[in-house]
Amino acid sequence: MKMAPREAAIKFIESEFPSCLGAILSGSVIRGDYTETSDLDLIIIENRPNAYRESLIKFDWKIEVFVYDHISYKSFFESDIKRARPSIIRMIAEGITLKNHPILENIIIEAKQLLKSGPDKWDEQTVASKHYFLSDVFEDFIGSTNKYELICIANTLLERLAEFILRTNNCWIGSSKWIYRELAEFDRVLTDEIFSAFHIFYESGDKKEVINLIDSILKPFGGKLFEGFKVGD
Numbered sequence: 001m002k003m004a005p006r007e008a009a010i011k012f013i014e015s016e017f018p019s020c021l022g023a024i025l026s027g028s029v030i031r032g033d034y035t036e037t038s039d040l041d042l043i044i045i046e047n048r049p050n051a052y053r054e055s056l057i058k059f060d061w062k063i064e065v066f067v068y069d070h071i072s073y074k075s076f077f078e079s080d081i082k083r084a085r086p087s088i089i090r091m092i093a094e095g096i097t098l099k100n101h102p103i104l105e106n107i108i109i110e111a112k113q114l115l116k117s118g119p120d121k122w123d124e125q126t127v128a129s130k131h132y133f134l135s136d137v138f139e140d141f142i143g144s145t146n147k148y149e150l151i152c153i154a155n156t157l158l159e160r161l162a163e164f165i166l167r168t169n170n171c172w173i174g175s176s177k178w179i180y181r182e183l184a185e186f187d188r189v190l191t192d193e194i195f196s197a198f199h200i201f202y203e204s205g206d207k208k209e210v211i212n213l214i215d216s217i218l219k220p221f222g223g224k225l226f227e228g229f230k231v232g233d
Contacts, residue, residue: 005029008059021045022104026095070103084119118170134160135224
């Protein structure tokens with residue numbers, strides 16, 4: 001029988017990183033929503049210069065291990081903030097400590113503060129640029145009659161819409177399943193409306209709900225943006 005996630009993680013750490021300064025178990029296994037295909041996400045803090053990621057299988061579990069030292073993790077935090085996607089920050093802030101150390105405690109405190117603060121705010125030019133390119137794909141969605149192209153357009157539209165909503169509200173963004181998760185954390189009601197509208201489109205090809213919803217979201221920004229947008233001198 002497969003080991004429990006925490007037990008497997010502890011055994012892995014004892015076997016592969018016995019002298020590490022600290023270790024954190026994160027991801028779906030600690031949230032309680034893991035599936036048969038889920039893996040163990042482990043953050044390891046070493047006492048020597050190190051920074052790498054490795055995927056392997058131990059104790060019948062797929063394991064993603066992220067190894068840092070007390071300095072190298074900082075560049076990954078900076079990358080998360082720049083991308084507005086708190087991958088490592090969230091893993092450390094929300095994970096379960098399996099092996100503790102004062103250095104790890106300080107890193108966790110830093111991660112929690114950064115996660116709470118959110119990403120850097122978009123400036124006016126960035127808002128205008130993202131508004132324009134969201135409007136552009138929205139117009140493509142409205143006008144296209146090719147059902148296969150529309151699937152591709154709708155996928156891009158959903159991603160750009162989620163980014164625009166979240167970043168104009170100073171929230172983190174995500175990709176794949178984290179598009180839904182970050183939106184739901186920001187506003188569950190709005191998220192249900194968005195995914196219900198897109199679900200109707202994907203099932204029936206009916207664009208009406210998506211169009212009405214995006215029109216309402218863009219209304220406070222003056223609606224779709226085309227005329228007057230300019231980049232550069």
